[in-house]
Amino acid sequence: MATKSMVATLGIPLTPKTFHVAVVGVGLVGAEVIRQLQALDAIHFRLVALSSSKSLLFNPDGLTPPRSYSQIPAAPWNWKAELAASKRKADLQFLLRELPELRERPRQEVVLIDNTSSLKVAELYASFLREGIHVVTPNKKAFSGDLDWYEEILEAALHAGVRLLNEATVGAGLPVISTLKDLIATGDQVTKIEGVFSGTMSYIFNEFSTGREGGPSFSSVVRVAREKGYTEPHPADDLNGVDVARKLTILSRLIPSLCSALPAGYESVSTRSLIPPELEGVASGDEFIRRLPDFDAQFDKLRQEAIREGHVLRYVGVVDVETGTIKADLEKYPVTHPFATALGGSDNIIMIHTARYGARPLVIQGAGAGAAVTAMGVMSDLLKLS
């Protein structure tokens, strides 16, 4: 009884629809999505395709035996070995031909999960959607590029009557996009969104700028962050602010008055890069790290200025709906502000100001990066489909 109750309580679907799932991208997030999908123990999700950038597994009847056939838990499925041994080359066009056939019988649905950050995969969303295939992804590219492209994708979903879900593109598993959609869909007026959207930037400034005198140099904080795997291999890919600009684009486009505000996507966002001009174009991450200490004095000066005012530095994203300002910038906040007091590690924090919430915003905070929580964002979208 408890089990049944749990099923009903958790809203695990009661419908007999079968969802055929194709997973593209088997890196850290992809592997975790596969793990969570296996653990889900819901027979209405059937993994039919698995693709790395090199090879592909495909079986319309499911890559693993249906749960109902195996009463005892099987040994964990060694998909890595199977994928490595596959003779089938990775081929998105093949999936685009084969997947639609799986939905020809009634109550059969097909979902593409794109765990890559590839532009090439994103460019095929519209084609998959037009074929009646749902798309779920943590890949920001399609949502933060040119507006025309974005609208083409939305139109494709709309006309085919399928969903395109991207909760994990902002705040990973944190319920940021779904909450913003709920606020807007139920008629609230969003006035401002302000937050620390990059786990990497969060870590760097939580360590670098505490509001107290002293502390490590900027370059040493970036070096340690890189060693811990918190940055991209080339730290400039975090320090350029593009990740934050992409997330702001994704959120802005959900707000009615801003849905057409960024014609060139993230490139239309006013973005402050923290890359010293002299290091622009340095191709090697190692060289970048080696030369970064030359600029420590500049960052230290900013930190000192902040301390004198009782402030800390935080790299934030701001969407000010009233003024239409959308910017990714290094800002100062009082040491008593939640961006100073409540953050730690590589936390994200997102404050949503609305008419209903009045002077005190709705706040969502927690790890905004990492494979397990990103995969959770993907999986929660998958559960929403059913």
Added chain:
Amino acid sequence: MATKSMVATLGIPLTPKTFHVAVVGVGLVGAEVIRQLQALDAIHFRLVALSSSKSLLFNPDGLTPPRSYSQIPAAPWNWKAELAASKRKADLQFLLRELPELRERPRQEVVLIDNTSSLKVAELYASFLREGIHVVTPNKKAFSGDLDWYEEILEAALHAGVRLLNEATVGAGLPVISTLKDLIATGDQVTKIEGVFSGTMSYIFNEFSTGREGGPSFSSVVRVAREKGYTEPHPADDLNGVDVARKLTILSRLIPSLCSALPAGYESVSTRSLIPPELEGVASGDEFIRRLPDFDAQFDKLRQEAIREGHVLRYVGVVDVETGTIKADLEKYPVTHPFATALGGSDNIIMIHTARYGARPLVIQGAGAGAAVTAMGVMSDLLKLS
């Protein structure tokens, strides 16, 4: 194009299903639900019934003309006048007979929205669910009472293949229940939930205990809270901790290992009442407020003790999954803790500790009471149905 895009982006349903909506309870929350429902401008929701505790409006074809018939926006519908003038008496049994007929044609669904806090309405959920009617509600009664009753209701929903959604029972419009469900459904292990769950208790202790010397007396804070309408007419109904115990019951029952932990519901929660024993049973709220200053010294002593330790007092709810502890209690937190630094007004804050989120919890914060945000929680559930 932008409009269509928004529709797809917001996930406003693409299905041609019609949802017949029956609204029971037209107090502050109910009125706001009706307002938000009217503003939703989604033709697939059709308001067919509206009931106060006295009278009822019912029209299977919809109480207002379908949007498609009226190209120009009509004057706001004066439902209050219409309901007051209705000759039909409030009659839940009538709804239980009539509503099921609306779903006899294909793709017709029926939803009961219960905006009351009535036990009598809650006692009929199982009957409505068995008839294939979805139930959406901010009413905590059915979810925080006896376990047998709760399981009967879940079974009814499960067998009829309909949903029972109660996002607004905890944290009003804050995405607490949906997030907890997502965490669990995707396989995360919840280890602890800790939070300020009562807007009233939040206001009282944010004002009373700031960590600094001095400040207003406990009784004066409660008096002002009552004058501002933040408390129930009888403040003892907030100070007894039952509201927090009910919310903890609702959350605990979503956690697999605790789903049967509270056989008597909120009465099984270890709850500290802040009502001085001498004032137990004082029937009048006015008398209660008049006599409360007699106990200021006791509360002041607690506040002083906290200050000496560098702490503040907060009335919190804790669900410790590992130890199985579920308690509503007055606790001390360091002045640097988010419960001390980040809260203001009548904010709720909920920290969810899980295996995936590790040492730093997922945090959700914002207004946890009020008609507009409570109605939003109801409306977001309604949108989830479609």
